[in-house]
Structures are given as C-alpha cells and as structure tokens.
Amino acid sequence: MVLSEKDALWASEKFIEYFKNFNRIDDYFRARKIERLKKLPASVVEHDLFQSFDLHPMDMNFKVVPAYPLSNKEKIEKISTNLFDGLLERTASFCNDQNPGKTLKLVVKETTTNTIVGFIKFGSPLINSKPRNDYLGGVPDLKIFNKRAIMGFIIVPAQPFGYNCLGGKLLASICCSHASRRMLDEKYGTEFCLFETTSLYGNIKGASMYDGMRPFLRYKGDTQSKFLLTLGEDIYFEMKDWFAEKNGGEDLIHKSASSRKLKTQTKMVGVVKASLKQHNSEAYKDFVEAMTTATGVTTQKRFYMSEYGYSNSKEVLLGKTDTLVKAVNYDRFELENIVAWWKKNASKRYDKMIRENRLRNKLEVWDENSINQIDIIR
Secondary structure (H helix, E strand, O other), X not given: OXXXXXXXXXXXXXXXXXXXXXXXXXXXXXXXXXXXXXXXXXXXXXXXXXXXXXXXXXXXXXXXXXXXXXXXXXXXXXXXXXXXXXXXXXXXXXXXXXXXXXXEEEEEEEOOOOEEEEEEEEEOOOOOOHHXXXXXXXXXXXXXXXXXXXXXXXXXXXXXXXXXXXXXHHHHHHHOOHHHHHHHHHHHOOOOOEEEEEOOOHHHOOOOOOOOOOOOOEEEEEOOOOOOOOOOHHHHHHHHHHHHHHOOOOOOOOOOOOOHHHHHHHHHHHXXXXXXXXXXXXXXXXXXXXXXXXXXXXXXXXXXXXXXXXXOHXXXXXXXXXXXXXXXXXXXHXXXXXXXXXXXXXXXXHHHHHHOOOOOOOOEOOOOOOOOOOXXXX
C-alpha cells in the first residue's frame, strides 16, 4: 500500500503532532489517563478499596479472588471484570490495555475489612527478552516456553496502602505464590514453573518495588528493546479507520491477529515511511527523525523472575524434562508463608511512617480533580 504525497504528509503530521507532547514516559501515561477518565462510568465506586489506614499490617489477612470464573465447579467468590477494570482505572497510573494470549485477573482482599488492596493481571510472556535469554542460555522454543511461563502485566496496589505498607511487594509476592500458580495451572491445564515481570517506569527510577524480594523474585537484568508508544484510543481509531478507507475498506491487520493494535500502528508507520520516501525525501527524513525521538521516550526496564520454588524450572522450560522438582524452599511460596514474610517487612515500614508522621490517610484515586496532584511515578 502506497499513499499519495498529500495523504502521506497528512498522516505523518498526525503522528508527529501526537508524539511531540511526550518528553518522558510519565508525560505519556498522564495524557492517556486523562483520556481514559473521561470515559470511565460513574458507577465505579471507590468504597470497595482499602481505606482502614489505622489497621496495623500484623492485624491484616488476605485472600486472592478471581475476577472471572475458573474452570472447576467449586463455588468461589468472584469479582466482576467490570468492577476490576473500573477500579483499576481509578487506581493505576498507566492504562489497562489488553495483553496478548493467556489472561487471568485477580484481586487481593484484606479479609478483616473485606476491601480490595490490589489488582493482578497475568498474561502470556513477551515474545523476546534479553535477560530471559541470558537465564536460559539462548532463545527458547517458544511453544514449550509459553506453555509453562506466565508474566505479570498488572501488579497494582491501592493507594496509599501501597505507600504505607509495601503493598506492591505484597502483590508481587502473591504473584509468585502457589495459590496464584494453582489458579493458572487449573485454568490452562498445565504446570507453570516461571513467573516474570518488569518494572513499569524502567530506569527513570533508581529502584523498583520488586527489589529486596528474594527468594520470591530475583532481578535478572535490564531489557534492551525500544519501541514506539501506542497511540491514544481516540487518535488510534481515527487513524485505523482512515487507513482502512485508503486501503479499499480493508483493515491493515487481520481482525483475528494477536497484539492487533501494536501491529496495526506499526503497519501505519511503515506505510507512511514508504510513501514519503517515494514522494518527498525531506518529509521522510523529518518523519523518521520524529519517530526515532518518540521511540526514545521509552526506557529500559528492570526484569525479574520467580521459579515458584522449583529447582529445575530452566530444564523444564528448555524441554529437557517434563517433571518439576521441588527446591528446599518450596513451602516458602505458600500464601500463608508469603503473608508472614510481608507482615514482618510491612510492619517496619508502617511503624516508620507513624514515627515520622508520614502515614497517608486519604484514598488516592484518579479523577478530574486529582489528575495533576498525584505523582504518576509512584
């Protein structure tokens, strides 16, 4: 597909105008958050979120609740996906886009108050990762790897529970628990033996909430890839429809394709580049430079892994054996032991916040009034 010079110039200006507003990744997240808040239903209620800020971590207990039915017939408390998505939008700094492949949404509830302290969403791992390849000794057979590995795309504590009580560490450790793994095993009929995730803001911050979590999570290095941020929803659908019209009414990417938004945007950029190169070399140069600058907004991310307390996860992921072997610390990954580990660390944090008069006592949610008040990198 080749656009006319007039059309290629119009499309290039749309891309350049959108991305020129973002100098850092938090600029991008804030803009996307403003866009999403305008569409959030008024029915979302924040009283479901944890607000008992005088409750000491030692007095808290937790349960993990799926946001949609599991495959078995056991009666399990569930959270509607609408409630999950709505409350997450109010809580998270970033936008809750769809992840590829497998999906399991969980909320973590504090049982004394029966309120939500955080959100978890698992998905299929990224296609490629240098730290993972270093760990495995090369690029794995993805058919084998994807069957046994899972990624944490959302690990978001309610705020200020996260700030006051190391809520991010609680959620991250629960991702590594046998309780979460068993839910995944049951849903997908396999035995998962690797969990991976990345820091959200990369090297903008010198530390991550995942640091200091051994043996549950271990830092494995920084990612190397750079990529163009995805367009906001309004401009994405405008451009998608415009390109389809220019393409004889056909979408650039087939409707059944995975990661369709990313692939569609990549195709758009490729079409604009090819068309400008053919018609206008100066405009082509300007567009390539602008997209390179926009790509530079993304940062390397810190990459973390958990082997769920197995001693031979690597061999299983490489297809050398199908039988998992428990390590000596396997039982530490049971939910009650994870919560006990968290209580010890969270109590130190909570008590320090009390002593220094830094305990936060107001629920932090995103709305039109708070959009410029909440620190988006938190």
